[in-house]
Amino acid sequence: MLRQYELVERVLAYAPQADEAMLNRAYVYTVQKHGTQKRASGDPYFSHPVEVAGLMTELKLDQETIMTALLHDTVEDTLATVEEIERLFGPDVARLVDGVTKLSKIETMTESERAAENLRKFLLAMSEDLRVLLVKLADRLHNMRTLHFIKSEDKRRRIARETMEIYAPLAQRVGMYEYMREMQLLAFEQLEPEAYATIEGRLTAIRAEGGGEVDDIALSISQALAQAGLRVEVEGREKHPYSIWKKMAERHVSFEQITDIMAFRVLVDDIDECYKALGVLHQTWQMIPGRFKDYISTPKMNGYKSLHTSLIYNNARRVEVQIKTREMHHRNEYGLAAHWAYKQGGTPDGEVGWLRDLVEILDASHDAEELLENTKMAIYQDRIFAFTPKGALFQMPKGATPIDFAFAVHTNLGAQAVGAKINGRHVPLRTPLGNGDVVEIIKSRNSEPQLSWLGFAVTGKARAAIRRAVRQKERAEVALIGRKLYDEIIERLPTQVGKKALAEAIKRLKLTSEEDLMVAIGTAKLDDLQVMEALVPGCTATMPNPEEWRRQQRAIAVQGLTPGMAFKLAECCHPVPGDRIVGLRRPGQGVEVHAIDCETLADGIDADWIDLSWDKRTDGAVGRIRAELYNRPGTLAEMAGIFANNHANVVNLEMTQRENPFHTYLVDLEVRDLAHLTRIVSALRASDAVAQADRI
The missing domain is CATH 1.10.3210.10 (Hypothetical protein af1432)
Structure with a gap:
């Protein structure tokens, strides 16, 4: 100490x-x-x-x-x-x-x-x-x-x-x-004690067998460069066990098949000598194609600069060589700490711009797991380079798509994306980007992020923004349903209620806003009786047997709350768990269950209306989708693939219209709940094979 x-x-x-x-x-x-x-x-x-x-x-x-x-x-x-x-x-x-x-x-x-x-x-x-x-x-x-x-x-x-x-x-x-x-x-x-011990043991054995092989190779590199008139420092080392283990896992190979376990660092005086040294090494030993990277002309996002190449030494040993100036080396080893540029307010934008992305992720993440997932995506480093049509450079993780690129340029651009061009060619938003691609995002002010984008967005920033937008849209839809139910509730009250009564009710229910109340009603977190009592305290006491009234409001569930009572799910609206539902009961018939916004409910004037709920044990139901597919090979297969990827079983498939350039299908699907069905519809709408998709 x-x-x-x-x-x-x-x-x-x-x-x-x-x-x-x-x-x-x-x-x-x-x-x-x-x-x-x-x-x-x-x-x-x-x-x-x-x-x-x-x-x-x-x-x-x-x-x-x-x-x-x-x-x-x-x-x-x-x-x-x-x-x-x-x-x-x-x-x-x-x-x-x-x-x-x-x-x-x-x-x-x-x-x-x-x-x-x-x-x-x-x-x-x-x-x-x-x-x-x-x-x-x-x-x-x-x-x-x-x-x-x-x-x-x-x-x-x-x-x-x-x-x-x-x-x-x-x-x-x-x-x-x-x-x-x-x-x-x-x-x-x-984390991997056995793997660590095994690799460390292999490295010890190699040292014993090879003697000073690392020093010999370093000396040969130094001599070759000295003969070319370069004043250099050459350092050699074995890669550490984790680096070797990672390569074994990524390449699915054994330790014996890893040939480039030696790495060498060549330090020179200036940038010109970096490229001169590279030329000497490539002339002296055979380089391995595809293993050369120039991080001097295009530095990594963290400011790292160096030339990387791999050589075959004496036709036997693969070695990795990094060439950099001494200043680059010091900067590379200690990064931002080495020159502390932010102290003067002059940090290059690329070096700390990713911090702003992290802050956006903090704002957009909904819960702990989502925050950790998105943050890990944002900080891991495995990058490619892509350009806007005007030449602005963006570093993206490998596997990134145009939707990731759009959100990297600006959150609003990502939210309004409807298509993309890569190197002048129209491509789907799910297309992986390649190194050096020029990406143009096609946008529309009427567009909004789709849940299906999460299937191919890979950056933490894009995923966080998509999830936030989808949550906001879902919340707005639920609040709209809650508003309709609220209007029905207040009609049953013994007196009229105004804004003041509504504000007091929100306080009694320990909510923060009117929208929160509508969402709570729309998601059935509050039942009618609770809302009525909050709006007009004591009003439920005048009702005959309030507990019996409450029980009747929730008496019949789609799954088994009232044994022996027959019911069927209406084929006009195909309700699924998550829909607010209502039952129509006619003499001598079972209960017919409808979604609360079903248009055919107007025909049920002569029936008893029963407020229903879904049993928590409900395994799912059959939802119906109308999909218009482009009339070209493979579109039906792509739609089937979307169903399979979302784990939805097709119960019935019927072509209802054939009119070029579209074919229209009605599809009945077994789904878990409304959210499951909504994700499938969103995925269909995002597909290039589908012109339009709607729930029936």
Whole structure:
């Protein structure tokens, strides 16, 4: 552990203007606050924040960041408060400490919800000041270095999984590859101990057999470049076990089939020498086609620059070579921390623009699982490059489609997309993009995001925006149904009600708005009696036997609430679970169940109307769809594929009209509920094979 004077001397060595007294005060404060607390290793707890501060000095960060590292656990693990830290160390340090502090006292949440809330607060703070991220990554790295001291295997695996899924990709996205590699290696050792031990054993055996093969290859590369007049540094290493295991999994090969387990780094003085060195290597050894990447002319989103190539050394060994300037190397290893450009407000847009995407995802995500899913998509790095017609460059994950591209350009463009052109050719929105594609989005103001887009959208930003739009549309539709039901409810009240009574009812029901009330009615979270009592308190007391009235309102369910009573689902409207339903009962006949907006209900004037509900045990029902397909080969098969992908069984299929260029079909489908049927209709509408699709 660093002593107090050692830490201060490190800071003063690169920042002579730093406030030595303030640094000393922060060191003493964290030692006093953590007091006798111990870590799992048995070391004093304050050794952890001191070591995190030491990692920050290696990156030569400013004194506020060093003090934040020293204090980052005091609010969470001691009696210290953010207000006290602000009073003693200033508002900047207090803000940074608060950004790093986890929401660890949310005991009522599930593990995924706690993780999501911690991540939400962390990302919001990070978007305001990247130093929060730098301290958090150093905090996680030191915790991973001491993870083996934790006795609980489940806890070790949970921390390792979180590191692999969240923090290592974050380190990669800001270009801190040293942190990323070490986090991945330590997490891999916990998550896959057998695989780790096996690969490590194989690497040890290779070292014993090959002797100094890495040094020999590095020397040969250095000599070849020196003969060309280049002053270079060449470093060689074996790839670490996690990198090898990942390649084995991706390529579905054994360890023996992985040939490029050696990687070499060539450092030169300037960019011209990078390309000269590349030419020398390609002339000296055979390059492997398809394995060359130029990240100098087109850097990665995190600012990473280098030339990558793979060679066959002496007709036997595949080796990977990275060529970069010394400045690039330092920048690549420590990313944004290396030059801390945001300090002057001059960070290139591409390097931190993805943070804005993360903030949008925070706003759009509905729950914990969705937030974690979308965030992981946003921070993993496996990119291609695509261009707008005007030449603007966008980096996208592999597998991205025009809909992902549209949302990357602007959320409104994604919401209004109806089609796309790739390299001047019309394509479906689900078409995967290729590297270098020019993408033009065709939009319409009348368009809106479709649920089916989630089947091919891959970016977290696009998926979050689509889900939010679909939820808003569904909520509006449910609220409209609730409004119609509400109008029927107030007609049965003994007195008229106005806006004031409605506002009071909303308060009594502990809702926040009129729309919330309509949604609650539309989703049957509130029954008629509850709404009536909230609008006119005491009105249900005048009804004969209110409990019996309530029971009758819900007496007959489609599935078994009243044994022995016959019923059938109306074929005119084909109601499915999720529809608000009503029954028509005529003398000598069973109950006929209709959707509440069925047009044929007007014919039931002579019948008894019964308010029905769906039994929770209902397995599903048959819904009917009318679909107009283009008259060309394969369209019927594509429609059938949509049904299969959505796990819907076709009960009946009938062609009702044949008129070029369309064929019209009526399809009866077994579906689980209204949401299931709605997803299928949305998927049909998004298909290029279908001109129009509607529920009957």
